Amino acid sequence: MKAAIVGGGWAGLSAAVELSRAGVQVTVFEAARQVGGRARSVEARGRRLDNGQHILIGAYRETLRLMTAVGVDPERLLKRLPLEVNFPDGKGSHFRMRLPRLPAPLHLAFGLLGARGVSVAEKFSAVRFMRFLQDARYCLDADCTVSTLLDRHRQRGKLRTCLWESLCLAALNTSPKQASAQIFVNTLRDSLGGGRAATDLLLPAADLDRLFPAAAASFIAAHGGKIRCATRVETIDDGFQVAGERFDGVLLAVGPQHAATLLARQQATAETAQLLAGYHFEPIATVYCGYAPQLRLPFPMLGLAARGRGEIGQWAFDRGALCGTPGVIAFVLSGHGAWEELDRQELVAQLDAELASALHTRLPVIAWQQVIREQRATFSCRPGLRRPAARTARSGLWLAGDYVCAEYPATLEAAVRSGLAAARGMLLEKRG
Structure with missing residues (x-):
């Protein structure tokens, strides 16, 4: 059996690992130049930074299990704290x-x-x-x-x-x-x-690539699979031909807006495409500030309560305590808010002032800064939101992604669970 996985984020990689373990020949198509999706590491100003500061918790059973399956030691790469x-x-x-x-x-x-x-x-x-x-x-x-x-x-x-x-x-x-x-x-x-x-809080003590994507890609390759990065899939024809290669089945593991475009081209999946096209989205910004190495937060993750008008802070992470990069603080801003109206310099200055106020101290001068904004980071998780099933109306075509895991919000655990569920469904369909 040959399966195409369209999308190399955590959902797509989870599906590919599960299928590879079952002896399926998989090919992962990823539009970006690297796998990992929204939870990956990036090079910025000569520094290796995460595309966003993700938090795992002890309840992420499937994520932790799959990390172990591809050769990652969660206890070494995640800092476990009450x-x-x-x-x-x-x-x-x-x-x-x-x-x-x-x-x-x-x-x-x-x-x-x-x-x-x-x-x-x-x-x-x-x-x-x-x-x-x-x-x-x-x-x-x-x-x-x-x-x-x-x-x-x-x-x-x-x-x-x-x-x-x-x-x-x-x-x-x-x-x-x-x-x-x-x-x-x-x-x-x-x-x-x-x-x-x-x-338990499981705070990454290594960059996101090392937590899962890099090891998953190696696992897939070791089991005869292929990873094709910088390959954007524009269409899936009636015979499951993807990027010039024919497959027995296709698993779409892309964002809802991208899945909607691909699904709209098939009559059988037009209804699901219409559902996904109606989704709203929420942004996330991660603001990295490089202070003097001696700066330490009293706890690796601190909340910043927006106490007055104009205050925007939410969370600050001490990357020195977590990843061994002393003096690097990562501020995370989730969901729509006043912070979206600020440019890079205003955003950095505002968060620096709020952290200083919260700690009641004068902070060192910021030596460098990097702002990473994801305008469509996650779907907006609103009451009564309809979520698609992993199995589409077209035989052999499956969906994966955090938006498919109906019980959970847009988290890494939801992405992993959706990938595993879709892969197992694809296997059962072929055996039946």
Whole structure:
């Protein structure tokens, strides 16, 4: 069996690895000059940087399993830390919540009740909210926005802004005022509602290429597969001919906007193409700032609470503590917001000032800076959003991508799961 994988991101590579393990001859077609999709490393100003600062958690079971399968050691390349949410405030109202290493669900209860910078009433309200979700088996009667859900359960104050809303924006890349409450609840189910290890933060201690894409490409090649980069697929004909080569099946692992274009050219898949063409998208910016090597953040990942008008900060990552590049701070901005209106210099100056204010200290002068913007980083994860199935109406044509994994938002785990599901479906279809 010969299979074409169109798209060399984490979904496409996951599918290709799974098919290769089953003895399928795969060819991965990637429009860019390297694999990895939106989670890859790039060369910028002579430095190796990630295209975005991604976070993994212990609940990413399939991602961790597949990393191991292609020869990557997650425990060496990921820095495992107990979940800790830190929002320093130079004015003295520091929010901090850290989950202790206790069996579930005690770790969550003790973590919420031990949170600093919040009132006792807020803590017990948060415990009641999680208890409601557990009793409801993390299934809402009807989807709504995250803001509506939090209002309904009287989640207020810093636990709302620094925990629930920050987790929503980080996981769904969509404002709580627009984000799907059910998808958010699904992420809580598998993280805070899971076992103790499921809540661990897994922060990359190496560039993204080393985490999976490079090893996956080597694995595919070792099993007789091919990776064809800088090859844009414009059409898939009736006989599954791709870039001049004929295949027994095709797996599309590209973004929804690109999949819509390819699917629209076939009558059988026109309805799915129309669905995907209606998707909205959310941006992500990663702002790298090179300070003096002695600069250290008190925790590898710090929250920046936008406390007043004009403040934009969300998260800051200490790449020195994570990747061995002292003094490099990566600021991450997710979802639509006021930050989009700022040019590079304004963005850097604003984030530098907000970090200095949060730490209540004067920061060293920035020696260099790099801003990476992804205008269509993820689909906008809104209430009731229809998601396509992995199996299309055309026999032999399958879909993969984070938008296909209906239970999850646009995360690496969703991309990996979708790739595995599509590959397994393709195998079953051929055997049948």
